[in-house]
Amino acid sequence: MLRVEDPEASADALGRLGFERDGHRLHVAGAWLTLEGGGAPEGGRPLLNHVAVLVDSADAVEREVRARGAEVADVVDAANTLAVFVWTPGRIKLEYVEHKASFSLA
Numbered sequence: 001m002l003r004v005e006d007p008e009a010s011a012d013a014l015g016r017l018g019f020e021r022d023g024h025r026l027h028v029a030g031a032w033l034t035l036e037g038g039g040a041p042e043g044g045r046p047l048l049n050h051v052a053v054l055v056d057s058a059d060a061v062e063r064e065v066r067a068r069g070a071e072v073a074d075v076v077d078a079a080n081t082l083a084v085f086v087w088t089p090g091r092i093k094l095e096y097v098e099h100k101a102s103f104s105l106a
Contacts, residue, residue, distance in 0.1 A: 001033075001034045001035075001036055002033060002034070002035055002036070002051070002092070003035075003036050003037070003038045004035050004036070004037070004090040004092065005037070005090050006037070006089065006090055007024045007035040007036060007037050008024070009089040009090060010035050010088060010089055010090045010092060011023070011024050011026060011035055012089075013070075013088040013089045013090075013092075014026050014033075014088060014092075014094070016068060016070075017065065017068070017070060017086065017088065017094060018053075019033070024036065028053055029053055029054060033051070050085065050092075050093035050094065050095045051092060051093070051094050051095065052083075052094075052095040052096075052097055053094070053095065053096055053097070054097055054098075054099070055096045055097065055098055056098065057098060058075075058082040058083060058084050058096055058097065058098035059082070059098075061084055061096040062075060062084045062096075065084065065086050065096075070086050070087070070088070071086065071087040072084060072085070072086055072087075073085040073086060073087050073093060079100075079102065080099065080100050080102050080103040080104070081097050081098060081099055081100060081103060082097070082098045082100065083095050083096065083097040083098070084096045084097075
């Protein structure tokens, strides 16, 4: 569950960014996320920094997100990952992350 100021606007925005929508419940990558009202605007030190989704191609996602008019907050090309951070209404930061061939949990 994620508390947001406006569950309807946040669900609409996340739906346009690839989440399957069932009311205020969202499905992506085999997991469900439920949006509930009551969230406050982003503060200086939010408890939840962002929501991350693993993708095959961060470059392709970035092109699609920009084409849809979403606000790209940052693109981070790290040693083992490539990540695209996107702002949604309610200032939820959504991260699309691609693991590079060098990525390893070990």
